Amino acid sequence: xxxxxxxxxxxxxxxxxxxxxxxxxxxxxxxxxxxxxxxxxxxxxxxxxxxxxxxxxxxxxxxxxxxxxxxxxxxxxxxxxxxxxxxxxxxxxxxxxxxxxxxxxxxxxxxxxxx
Amino acid sequence: xxxxxxxxxxxxxxxxxxxxxxxxxxxxxxxxxxxxxxxxxxxxxxxxxxxxxxxxxxxxxxxxxxxxxxxxxxxxxxxxxxxxxxxxxxxxxxxxxxxxxxxxxxxxxxxxxx
Numbered sequence: 043x044x045x046x047x048x049x050x051x052x053x054x055x056x057x058x059x060x061x062x063x064x065x066x067x068x069x070x071x072x073x074x075x076x077x078x079x080x081x082x083x084x085x086x087x088x089x090x091x092x093x094x095x096x097x098x099x100x101x102x103x104x105x106x107x108x109x110x111x112x113x114x115x116x117x118x119x120x121x122x123x124x125x126x127x128x129x130x131x132x133x134x135x136x137x138x139x140x141x142x143x144x145x146x147x148x149x150x151x152x153x154x155x156x157x
Numbered sequence: 158x159x160x161x162x163x164x165x166x167x168x169x170x171x172x173x174x175x176x177x178x179x180x181x182x183x184x185x186x187x188x189x190x191x192x193x194x195x196x197x198x199x200x201x202x203x204x205x206x207x208x209x210x211x212x213x214x215x216x217x218x219x220x221x222x223x224x225x226x227x228x229x230x231x232x233x234x235x236x237x238x239x240x241x242x243x244x245x246x247x248x249x250x251x252x253x254x255x256x257x258x259x260x261x262x263x264x265x266x267x268x269x270x271x
Contacts, residue, residue, distance in 0.1 A: 046200075077261075084163075084246060084261030085201075100258075132200055146193075146259065148200035 044068045048133050048149035055123040055156045063118040063152050065133030073136045074116040075100075075146065076108065078129040085132065091116055123156045130154075159184050163247045163262030170237055171270050178232040178265045180221075180247035188249035190214075190223050190230040191259065195244040204232075204245070239269045 046067045055061055067074065072093045077085040087100030091110040105127060107119045116135075120127060130153050134146040164179040182188065189208045193201040205214035210225035219234045230247060247262040 082263065084161075084263045085259075086261075087258065090258075134201075145203045145206070146201075148202065150198075150200045 046133055046135055046147050046149040048131075048152050050152060051150065052153050053155070055120075055154065057123060057125065057156060059123050060119070060121050061123065061154075063120070063131055063133070063154070065116045065118065065149060066114050067116075067133075067135040067147070068114065069135060069137065069147065070113060071135035071137050071147070072113065073138075074110065075134045075136075076106075076116070076118045077132045077134065078102065079132060079151075080129050088118065088131075120154075125156050128154060128156045159188070159249065159251050159260050161247055161249055161260050161262045164265050165263070166244075167266040167268060169268045169270065172239055173236045174269075176232070176234040176237045176241075176267070178245055178247075178267070179229070180231055180262060181227070181229045182247075182249045182260075183228065184249060184251065186251065187225070188251050190221070191248045191250060192219070192221055192230070192232050193246045193248055193261075195246065195264070197243070201246060237267075237269050239271050242267055242269045 049064045075090045076088040079085050086102045089108040091097045097108050130151045133149045136146045161182045191206045192204040194204045195201045205216040207214040207223035213222045221230050221232045244264045244266045246264045248259040250259045
């Protein structure tokens with residue numbers, strides 16, 4: 043029962059470095075999301091995708107890029123890492139669309155520290 | 158715009174106490190309402206949901222009722238257990254271009270002491 047798998051779980055970056063957070067889901071969900079969770083705060087949507095080849099910005103997209111070449115994978119790329127990007131990142135997926143369906147399935151999170 | 162206000166934590170209770178975590182939202186439409194729970198070291202998982210006014214969501218002894226007149230979705234449990242210690246997030250959801258946009262509250266950290 044893999045569900046949503048994120049790698050790596052932990053990473054320390056230096057300012058200006060780049061990296062990619064990987065996210066894979068095996069539930070054949072069309073919809074995928076990247077959130078960041080800052081200490082004591084709720085989750086904020088970075089990017090989302092409604093299907094392969096289609097992505098769009100969320101609330102806090104600056105400093106990030108995404109791609110969705112397959113249904114399963116939705117990597118998040120950080121270019122020129124900054125201390126403000128220190129956070130816990132969650133990938134999520136959902137099967138259905140619209141406002142009345144519901145459940146998002148979350149990965150376990152990736153804790154990123156930029157020094 | 159759409160937003161959510163959740164009771165601030167942390168909340169510390171003794172086992173078997175009654176729990177209420179308040180959640181109110183502002184919305185231009187009628188969102189579906191969700192509570193998610195995050196156990197230590199894990200991702201979020203759905204606890205319960207309600208999709209229309211007066212619906213009651215329930216799971217694991219937790220309940221919440223969709224109150225349209227007060228735009229609220231308070232989480233309650235009659236007798237909490239140590240295993241309920243976690244962070245709880247209220248999350249109204251709004252459809253955006255076919256996807257679901259959940260607006261998360263800041264989370265309420267709950268600690269239950271034996």
